[in-house]
Amino acid sequence: MSISDSGVVTSEGLQSPDISEFSEFPASWYRLCSSDAVRGKPFARDVFDRRLVAYRDQTGDVVVMDAICSHLGADLGLGNVVGDCIECPFHGWKYGSDGRCREVPCATSPPDFAAQRVFPCEERHGSVYFFNGPEPTFPLPFFLDEAPQDYCSIDPRGFTAPCSWYMVNAHAFDVQHFLSVHGRRLLEPLEVDTPAPFARRSSYLAEVLGENYYDRILRWVINDRVRITLTIWGGTFAVVTGDFGKRKSRFFVISEPLSDGHTRCEVLVFTPRISSRIVGPVAERLMLHIRRWLTTAYLRDENSGLGSPSYNPLSLTENDHEMVKYFQWAAKLNSNQDNQRCKRH
Ligand code: FES
Numbered sequence: 647m648s649i650s651d652s653g654v655v656t657s658e659g660l661q662s663p664d665i666s667e668f669s670e671f672p673a674s675w676y677r678l679c680s681s682d683a684v685r686g687k688p689f690a691r692d693v694f695d696r697r698l699v700a701y702r703d704q705t706g707d708v709v710v711m712d713a714i715c716s717h718l719g720a721d722l723g724l725g726n727v728v729g730d731c732i733e734c735p736f737h738g739w740k741y742g743s744d745g746r747c748r749e750v751p752c753a754t755s756p757p758d759f760a761a762q763r764v765f766p767c768e769e770r771h772g773s774v775y776f777f778n779g780p781e782p783t784f785p786l787p788f789f790l791d792e793a794p795q796d797y798c799s800i801d802p803r804g805f806t807a808p809c810s811w812y813m814v815n816a817h818a819f820d821v822q823h824f825l826s827v828h829g830r831r832l833l834e835p836l837e838v839d840t841p842a843p844f845a846r847r848s849s850y851l852a853e854v855l856g857e858n859y860y861d862r863i864l865r866w867v868i869n870d871r872v873r874i875t876l877t878i879w880g881g882t883f884a885v886v887t888g889d890f891g892k893r894k895s896r897f898f899v900i901s902e903p904l905s906d907g908h909t910r911c912e913v914l915v916f917t918p919r920i921s922s923r924i925v926g927p928v929a930e931r932l933m934l935h936i937r938r939w940l941t942t943a944y945l946r947d948e949n950s951g952l953g954s955p956s957y958n959p960l961s962l963t964e965n966d967h968e969m970v971k972y973f974q975w976a977a978k979l980n981s982n983q984d985n986q987r988c989k990r991h
């Protein structure tokens with residue numbers, strides 16, 4: 647590695663990108679809401695610098711589209727579901743699942759401009775996800791080589807990180823902080839690979855040395871060694887596995903960039919399904935609550951203990967070379983023109 651006027655250069659000739667090279671709202675999967683929120687009435691909330699609405703069509707499938715009506719800007723989230731359509735509360739324009747206006751009261755046909763932008767969406771484990779782009783560039787992530795139907799989940803818990811989405815997810819490649827922040831001493835060198843297009847993964851074996859209560863519980867009840875993988879999809883969607891011998895930890899941290907430059911992080915934990923019909927549901931629920939409590943506490947403590955970290959390509963050092971490579975990768979993800987178009991309508 648060497649240092650130039652514009653920052654550190656890795657042995658592969660990579661240089662950390664300028665802030666302007668990162669997408670503000672990357673083309674990736676995000677969690678919009680719980681499945682329960684989309685029953686009967688539409689559900690709307692602000693996402694990025696826009697407002698999105700979700701509703702169910704007559705087949706029960708969820709539709710996600712822009713919530714601000716193409717007529718005079720009323721909020722479709724305050725409207726009604728009528729058959730396969732969502733009806734605007736202001737003048738009653740009705741939009742179908744393709745976003746086209748199907749009916750304008752008192753008019754023979756809707757005007758050409760009467761359409762809402764629709765987002766690809768998927769429902770899984772009680773959550774509604776959408777892709778910020780015209781077509782998903784990668785499938786809704788899950789744990790590699792594992793099947794969603796073998797797991798169950800619970801409502802997420804979250805926190806706001808006072809930094810950008812790429813600083814949040816650079817943690818997966820920030821070797822220096824594994825010990826100083828997380829009390830994890832690497833027993834082998836960090837491995838980094840790209841297991842699929844739009845995915846970058848770090849893997850390591852570590853000794854659990856932390857002195858906080860959750861690490862003491864881990865060492866006492868489970869194991870003092872852990873093999874961790876962190877796979878970052880689309881730059882924002884972190885899929886995390888921790889294998890403590892026979893015990894396994896499985897969770898997502900989904901980063902949603904906010905319009906003020908900060909990042910909303912949602913932590914979604916999973917546990918394997920238990921086949922027993924009698925004790926299964928109760929045991930699964932109990933495990934999910936314990937996992938959610940421990941995982942969220944671990945991540946929230948880190949978040950509240952660091953102030954407001956900020957990205958500066960000029961201040962990275964040779965020890966940060968895996969982060970430099972992550973930043974390069976993350977900045978290039980959205981260079982596809984189609985996805986750039988999705989940043990703003
Ligand atoms: S503002 Fe939606 S129909 Fe007029």
Ligand SMILES: [Fe+2]
Binds near residue numbers: 817823827828948
């Ligand atoms: Fe971290």
